[in-house]
Amino acid sequence: MIKIAPSILSSDFGRLADEIKEVEAAGADWIHIDVMDGRFVPNITIGPLIVEAVRPQTGLPLDVHLMIEEPDRYIPAFARAGADWISVHQEACPHLDRTIHLIKEHGARAGVVLNPATPAEVLKPILPELDLVLLMTVNPGFGGQAFIPRVLKKVESIRRLLDQEGLSDVEVQVDGGINPETAKTAARAGASVFVAGSAVFGKEDREKAIRSIRSAAETGAARRR
Ligand SMILES: O=C(CO)[C@H](O)[C@H](O)COP(=O)(O)O
Numbered sequence: 001m002i003k004i005a006p007s008i009l010s011s012d013f014g015r016l017a018d019e020i021k022e023v024e025a026a027g028a029d030w031i032h033i034d035v036m037d038g039r040f041v042p043n044i045t046i047g048p049l050i051v052e053a054v055r056p057q058t059g060l061p062l063d064v065h066l067m068i069e070e071p072d073r074y075i076p077a078f079a080r081a082g083a084d085w086i087s088v089h090q091e092a093c094p095h096l097d098r099t100i101h102l103i104k105e106h107g108a109r110a111g112v113v114l115n116p117a118t119p120a121e122v123l124k125p126i127l128p129e130l131d132l133v134l135l136m137t138v139n140p141g142f143g144g145q146a147f148i149p150r151v152l153k154k155v156e157s158i159r160r161l162l163d164q165e166g167l168s169d170v171e172v173q174v175d176g177g178i179n180p181e182t183a184k185t186a187a188r189a190g191a192s193v194f195v196a197g198s199a200v201f202g203k204e205d206r207e208k209a210i211r212s213i214r215s216a217a218e219t220g221a222a223r224r225r
């Protein structure tokens with residue numbers, strides 16, 4: 001099943017609650033929240049206080065993408081704030097197995113993120129523990145960047161590894177530069193969750209924006225071999 005997760009990074013933070021309600025009414029499946037610390041990535045965004053403030057504004061799952069060093073220090077706070085999904089970068093986790101268990105112990109579903117230059121194979125030993133794999137299709141840190149087509153091969157590899165291990169229910173998420181065109185190619189490669197910041201919040205008609213991404217992704221998924 002295709003899921004569309006608008007990223008609030010591209011929303012108007014002065015009207016955050018209204019922006020979230022608008023994309024919920026427009027058909028979003030999840031709300032994607034980009035947490036940046038100015039160390040792992042060169043930008044600073046959101047902390048647990050904002051997640052806590054967002055929680056009562058929507059019934060949709062909150063999908064928290066941690067682009068931070070030492071995520072173990074903050075996972076409990078994000079889970080308490082209401083995160084349903086918490087994803088950490090493999091590149092920031094020397095003890096990834098421990099970090100994944102920490103997320104689950106705090107009642108959230110666990111995801112691991114790979115930067116564009118990190119190979120799929122690093123996740124092989126931990127795949128059975130995961131609920132989601134997020135493949136960055138831009139270098140993390142900013143919205144509005146161009147999709148890196150080279151990552152499509154990695155989407156295919158991860159989907160193949162999951163299918164081989166009987167883990168077809170694990171979500172494969174793509175994030176960065178997603179629009180109807182790139183969503184179609186990513187779905188064809190095996191992606192199931194599509195994060196879109198500027199392609200949703202940058203448009204006047206959010207319902208049309210979400211519908212276009214979803215229908216393109218469905219077309220791509222139908223062509224999967
Ligand atoms: O994780 C991210 C950036 O690091 C964002 O989720 C992503 O960039 C969304 O923005 P856009 O769809 O405009 O590329």
Ligand SMILES: [Fe+2]
Binds near residue numbers: 007033175
């Ligand atoms: Fe993100």
